[in-house]
Amino acid sequence: MGRPYSLDLRERVVAAVDKGGMSRRRAAAHFGVGISTVITWMRRLRETGSVRPGKMGGHKPKAISGEHRIWLLQRTGERDFTLRGLVAEFAERGLKVDYRSVWNFVHAEKLSFKKKRGRQRA
Numbered sequence: 001m002g003r004p005y006s007l008d009l010r011e012r013v014v015a016a017v018d019k020g021g022m023s024r025r026r027a028a029a030h031f032g033v034g035i036s037t038v039i040t041w042m043r044r045l046r047e048t049g050s051v052r053p054g055k056m057g058g059h060k061p062k063a064i065s066g067e068h069r070i071w072l073l074q075r076t077g078e079r080d081f082t083l084r085g086l087v088a089e090f091a092e093r094g095l096k097v098d099y100r101s102v103w104n105f106v107h108a109e110k111l112s113f114k115k116k117r118g119r120q121r122a
Helices: 007-018 024-031 035-048 067-078 083-092 099-108
Strands: none
Touching: 007 024, 007 035, 024 035, 067 083, 067 099, 083 099
């Protein structure tokens, strides 16, 4: 992952546009940054009053935890399930999760199973 541009560069670019009267495109070319970058910095200055970069990285807690985890463990023990069906059941319970989140949980808890090979038919 890349690092944010320095605060010094951000402030010089914003000052050139805001106080110097330079256009965003011209400032981008002059300082060697992307046009969308300058536009984003100007928006950030307008909305927050600062051009400091936002937080990068960090840990995002798992969506399926606590009471939802307990419910899912009980639910998978009761009857067969499909991952897409579990996503729909979570939506009914008011928790928006995607297919991959459910798959990761089921895989981590070792709840998936392989179908047994069918017997030969007569």
